[in-house]
Amino acid sequence: MSDTGHTVKSYAEEMQSLNDDLIKMGSLTESQLADAMEAVIKLDKESVDKIVQNDSKINALRAAIDNQITTVLVKRAPMAVDLRITISTMKISHDLERIGDLAKSVAKKVTPLPIDLPDELVNSLRRLGDLVQKQLKDVLDAYLNNSKDKAIEIWRKDEQVDDLTNLAMNEVANYLQKDKKNLEMATHLLFVTKNIERAGDHITNIAESLYYLIEGEYLEGARPKGKPIDS
């Protein structure tokens, strides 16, 4: 997304810095989500504190981006593609920050979970987590390559995230039905599942912002929705 064509060099530098910070933020968020998923799958309680602490780095970058954007708006009154970059960067950084928050929440749920969680539950979470991580990686690549086709593809793929979420929720519901004593654990797992799905929604938002940045138009039509599964 970088561009150095501005007559005023400092303007180009400001836009470049926004781009650099957003990429940095994307990469941190990607690691954070990967770490949180790994902690859940491996039920690694040791890593939780570190993941929780790392969230502040993402928050700090978002604050820095917000600040830079305010400066660009007041100094440059950006137009056309610069306006779209500015607006989209602000929106994308907010979605990344929310994904970071959700990863943190996922990690925090590892602490109360038992280490002998049934395989089918772990597997369904892994499938969902893998897909959402792939979606995040893809949307960040699409941003780097300025690819609207990829943005559309990712946007459409959220349907699969919804489907896997429903499956995982079903697994948890079955688990709960087996023994009501599982209630507390099941509640934690439902939160984990829902948080991963919400991260997927923010990725869809990023795909929409990216599409607007490139095309200057909004992605049309209702968001694809996964099929609900009756438990």
Add this chain to the structure above:
Amino acid sequence: MELKNSNIKIKSKNLNVYYGNKQALHNINLEINNKEVTALIGPSGCGKSTFIRCINRMNDTIDICRVDGSIEIDGKEVNDKNVDVVTLREKIGMVFQKPNPFPKSIYDNIAYGPTIHGIGEKKDEMDKIVETSLKKAALWDEVKDRLNEPGTGLSGGQQQRLCIARALSVNPEVILMDEPCSALDPIATAKIEELIDDLKKSYTIVIVTHSMAQAVRVSQKTGFFHLGKIIEVDTTEKIFKNPANKMTQDYITGRFG
């Protein structure tokens, strides 16, 4: 917002302008809607002022200037030999970059136009024209107690509004503004922009401006000129959010040359 194609006030077709051997405008095809503000933007020397000067035939005053092609107002050819230029300019007021009031009283600045066009011969009629014109230009309250003082004694922003009032005094249909705020401070500029918003209800306005922000604020349609050609015309919103032409984008985002 879609471009309105009906309701066209001014239409140029294959308009070419030459200053001696130099061609200043190339095949300009542009439609200006009635009771709307059209902004013309582009780098210095791109032909936007030359274009608006074709609308009221101000280029006639330049000996070496030659115009061909067509420019119509309400479907009538402006360049037709039978057109009376004085009547044409009564219909089309013009405001320039630098306020240029006559070295006369505020009252006489307004009364001058109607007098030469034979309007308002009775004192009370002329008083009414002066008051109405100054009110329309949002200047009346500031000058009503000193109408006999010289117009040149007003502040820059007031002088510019006096010039707008002077243009309005002969009941024009079109107002051409050639960078009307470039010599004004932000407060005076805001007053002119507020006035433009108000005037567009009754008049067709064409404004040449170097301020992108001003074009966005005041106009509904924007045309981008470059090297004597019109590169892109669209709704102002489209031009400044998502222009179709790369040259337009480069110009408005400051990536030119």
